[in-house]
Amino acid sequence: MVSRNSLSGPLDPAPDAGYVDPPPRKGFFTDTSVCIGCKACEVACKEWNGVPSDGLNLLGMSFDNTGMLGADSWRHVAFIEQARPIGAQSAPFADLPTGPSGSAAAAAVVEAGVVATGHAPGLGTRGKQEPVADAAADSAESATAFLGMPTATLPGAGGDVAARTDLRWLMASDVCKHCTHAACLDVCPTGSLFRTEFGTVVVQQDICNGCGYCVSACPYGVIDKRETDGRAWKCTLCYDRLKGDMEPACAKACPTESIQFGDLDELRERADRRLEQLHGSGVQEARLYGHDENDGVGGDGAFFLLLDEPEVYGLPPDPIVSTKDLPDMWRRAGLAAAVMAVGVVSAFVGGRR
Amino acid sequence: MPEADFQSYYGRAILKPPVWKHDVAIYLFTGGLAASSSMLAAGADLTGRPALRRAGRASAMGALVASTFFLVKDLGRPERFLNMLRVAKVTSPMSVGTWILTAYGGAAGVAAVSEASRLPAVRDRLGVLSGPAVAVGRPAGLAAAAIAPALATYTAVLLADTAVPSWHEAYRQLPFLFAGSAMASGAGMGLIAAGAADVGPARRLAVMGAAMEMAGARSVRHTMGLLSEPYLRGRPARLLQAGEVLTATGVAGALLGGRSRVVRTVSGICLLAASLATRFGIFEGGVESTKDPKYVVVPQRERMALRESQAKREAELADQRQRTETVTPSGLAGTSSPTTG
Numbered sequence: 264m265v266s267r268n269s270l271s272g273p274l275d276p277a278p279d280a281g282y283v284d285p286p287p288r289k290g291f292f293t294d295t296s297v298c299i300g301c302k303a304c305e306v307a308c309k310e311w312n313g314v315p316s317d318g319l320n321l322l323g324m325s326f327d328n329t330g331m332l333g334a335d336s337w338r339h340v341a342f343i344e345q346a347r348p349i350g351a352q353s354a355p356f357a358d359l360p361t362g363p364s365g366s367a368a369a370a371a372v373v374e375a376g377v378v379a380t381g382h383a384p385g386l387g388t389r390g391k392q393e394p395v396a397d398a399a400a401d402s403a404e405s406a407t408a409f410l411g412m413p414t415a416t417l418p419g420a421g422g423d424v425a426a427r428t429d430l431r432w433l434m435a436s437d438v439c440k441h442c443t444h445a446a447c448l449d450v451c452p453t454g455s456l457f458r459t460e461f462g463t464v465v466v467q468q469d470i471c472n473g474c475g476y477c478v479s480a481c482p483y484g485v486i487d488k489r490e491t492d493g494r495a496w497k498c499t500l501c502y503d504r505l506k507g508d509m510e511p512a513c514a515k516a517c518p519t520e521s522i523q524f525g526d527l528d529e530l531r532e533r534a535d536r537r538l539e540q541l542h543g544s545g546v547q548e549a550r551l552y553g554h555d556e557n558d559g560v561g562g563d564g565a566f567f568l569l570l571d572e573p574e575v576y577g578l579p580p581d582p583i584v585s586t587k588d589l590p591d592m593w594r595r596a597g598l599a600a601a602v603m604a605v606g607v608v609s610a611f612v613g614g615r616r
Numbered sequence: 617m618p619e620a621d622f623q624s625y626y627g628r629a630i631l632k633p634p635v636w637k638h639d640v641a642i643y644l645f646t647g648g649l650a651a652s653s654s655m656l657a658a659g660a661d662l663t664g665r666p667a668l669r670r671a672g673r674a675s676a677m678g679a680l681v682a683s684t685f686f687l688v689k690d691l692g693r694p695e696r697f698l699n700m701l702r703v704a705k706v707t708s709p710m711s712v713g714t715w716i717l718t719a720y721g722g723a724a725g726v727a728a729v730s731e732a733s734r735l736p737a738v739r740d741r742l743g744v745l746s747g748p749a750v751a752v753g754r755p756a757g758l759a760a761a762a763i764a765p766a767l768a769t770y771t772a773v774l775l776a777d778t779a780v781p782s783w784h785e786a787y788r789q790l791p792f793l794f795a796g797s798a799m800a801s802g803a804g805m806g807l808i809a810a811g812a813a814d815v816g817p818a819r820r821l822a823v824m825g826a827a828m829e830m831a832g833a834r835s836v837r838h839t840m841g842l843l844s845e846p847y848l849r850g851r852p853a854r855l856l857q858a859g860e861v862l863t864a865t866g867v868a869g870a871l872l873g874g875r876s877r878v879v880r881t882v883s884g885i886c887l888l889a890a891s892l893a894t895r896f897g898i899f900e901g902g903v904e905s906t907k908d909p910k911y912v913v914v915p916q917r918e919r920m921a922l923r924e925s926q927a928k929r930e931a932e933l934a935d936q937r938q939r940t941e942t943v944t945p946s947g948l949a950g951t952s953s954p955t956t957g
Contacts, residue, residue: 270707322626324626325626330628331628331629333632341625343625446778446779449705449707449708450707450708450709450710450777450778451705451708452700452703452705452708452710452711452714453696453699453700453702453703454702454703454705455699470696470699470702471692471693471696471699472691472692472693472694472696472697472699472700473691473692473693473696474690474691474692474700474710475634475635475636475690475692476708476710476778478632478634478635479632479634479635479636479778479779479780479906480777480778480779481631481632481779482631482779483630484629484630484631484632484779485632486632487632487635488635488692492692493691493692493693494692494693495692572623574622574623574624574625574630574909574912574913575623575624575625576625577624577625577628577630577909578630579630579912579913579916580913580916580917580920581916581917581919581920582779582916585776585777585778585779585784586707586777588776588777588784588787589707589709589773589777591787592709592772592773592776592777592787592791593706593773595772595787595788595791595792596766596769596770596772596773596791597769598791599765599769599772599791599792599794599795600765600766600768600769600791600795601765602792602795602828603651603652603655603765603768603769603795603798603799604655604765606799606821606824606825607652607655607656607659607761607799607817607821608659609820609824610659610816610817610818610820610821610824611659611662611663611817613820
């Protein structure tokens with residue numbers, strides 16, 4: 264079933280792999296804007312799939328002690344703390360009063376904020392934030408108020424606008440991307456890695472001989488060799504559950520529906536709508552990652568909505584499947600082989616001795 | 617080189633470092649040595665140089681056994697090495713290589729056994745079979761030599777067809793570098809084994825191989841921008857420098873002191889060591905490039921910026937074209953314009 268786009272470009276992978284009339288391609292849309300970093304996905308994945316411990320590691324960098332995806336971590340929740348606001352969420356911060364809570368001024372500010380943002384807490388809107396700022400400015404003139412935002416000292420001890428900083432936490436549950444053009448699958452010399460009828464990529468553990476080629480081929484650093492067992496392991500998108508018409512364990516366990524499972528076409532539409540909604544709410548930094556079927560891997564089966572550049576989450580900004588250049592590589596190897604052959608022949612015929 | 621400005625997740629690596637151990641680096645060397653040894657042996661067989669033929673076939677057999685050993689040893693499940701033969705995939709350089717090595721191994725093995733059957737002790741035991749055993753050596757040796765160039769160069773594709781930044785970026789140079797390295801190491805074997813009267817082919821091959829090996833390594837070290845950096849620092853840099861010095865020494869010895877057996881042997885050892893050092897340098901430089909996220913992020917960002925500026929320029933050009941078309945009066949556009957009328 265080799266087609267023109269078999270190595271790169273838009274493609275429906277299951278029919279390309281030879282399936283006749285396969286079910287719709289399945290995937291994940293991970294909307295990181297609603298991830299709360301609870302790691303239920305990591306736990307559910309380990310429990311369902313029997314993934315062993317990845318060690319009791321304290322990485323000392325954040326609330327993330329998993330670090331990255333690997334043979335024993337098929338979901339990984341990244342945690343990033345930044346001194347900047349999310350969209351319009353805390354934009355009025357600089358204007359807000361500080362000081363003890365319960366004052367009349369604080370009550371006025373909170374009331375104004377509730378009126379302004381309506382019943383959608385969390386994400387404020389750019390257009391409607393002015394009343395908050397106005398109220399803040401009014402109340403700042405009369406008194407200071409404590410709003411219960413996190414500080415490093417006792418609440419109100421600073422008592423000073425300058426002592427406060429903007430803050431946002433980014434949390435994102437990373438997973439195998441189940442690429443349209445999966446380098447791990449392309450380079451697997453035993454046929455252990457295969458494309459399922461759902462368009463996902465799975466390792467057959469009874470075949471894998473631990474050659475490790477897939478580990479170096481993955482442009483996302485997902486798949487790895489389990490040292491205790493010698494074979495390569497990664498997310499299967501719960502192939503066994505899919506066979507039983509169930510959603511993958513991580514999506515099932517996610518309490519905020521940050522991890523959404525479904526038909527890839529439908530997920531892509533849903534992601535577009537969510538992106539539009541966030542942009543409309545003033546979260547201009549929202550962007551999709553891995554959704555574009557014209558990207559370097561032909562689009563990901565598991566794609567993301569991010570609130571910062573991909574590399575901030577430990578994702579490559581512009582991955583390209585290595586096999587895209589493979590025809591050119593073979594051509595060059597053939598040329599070099601020809602040069603070598605000519606060289607040896609000429610070494611024998613080129614002189615008298 | 618100025619320090620690159622880029623963002624990352626707490627400075628952690630994006631890619632996994634290769635799980636391949638030094639077994640694979642050694643195999644790059646032994647595979648190349650086996651290939652060029654077979655080619656030299658075939659040439660020696662056709663041109664009547666028995667000492668070189670014997671040494672070439674023996675060296676090919678030794679390197680072949682070593683190659684197979686290190687390849688199997690590097691597997692996470694060595695007992696499953698035969699699973700490599702369940703499929704044949706052109707998208708997997710390792711699968712292609714397995715079949716190349718299998719085909720080559722059969723031919724080179726027969727050639728080596730045929731060579732052994734020429735030994736007086738073996739010949740006497742074989743009796744009537746000794747004739748055919750010797751006769752099969754030439755076709756088998758020629759078959760091995762025909763497959764050999766593929767064996768020497770596919771390993772370049774093996775490394776380049778990965779996400780390892782400093783291997784993949786080098787995919788244009790690596791086949792020539794590896795072919796040159798293989799030729800130089802085979803020549804080293806030839807210099808050690810051949811007598812003073814037969815040393816010509818090995819000497820000429822040494823010069824050609826060394827030139828390709830050095831040019832390839834230089835190109836990898838100096839033309840890939842940020843992705844050359846791993847080859848210019850620490851152990852990979854020292855290995856590649858050692859390779860260059862050893863290559864130069866070996867070639868100089870082969871050209872200037874060819875009449876002395878000692879000088880030839882030392883030159884041959886230098887060329888073999890040079891090939892080994894260069895393979896280790898290339899291998900380790902790639903491994904280093906997976907450990908720092910800058911080798912992933914910075915080149916990819918540059919690629920994105922380039923693509924964006926190209927798209928912008930194209931859009932501007934299209935815009936300009938459209939404007940000139942609309943400005944041109946239809947009367948002057950003539951009959952060639954499809955918008956006229």
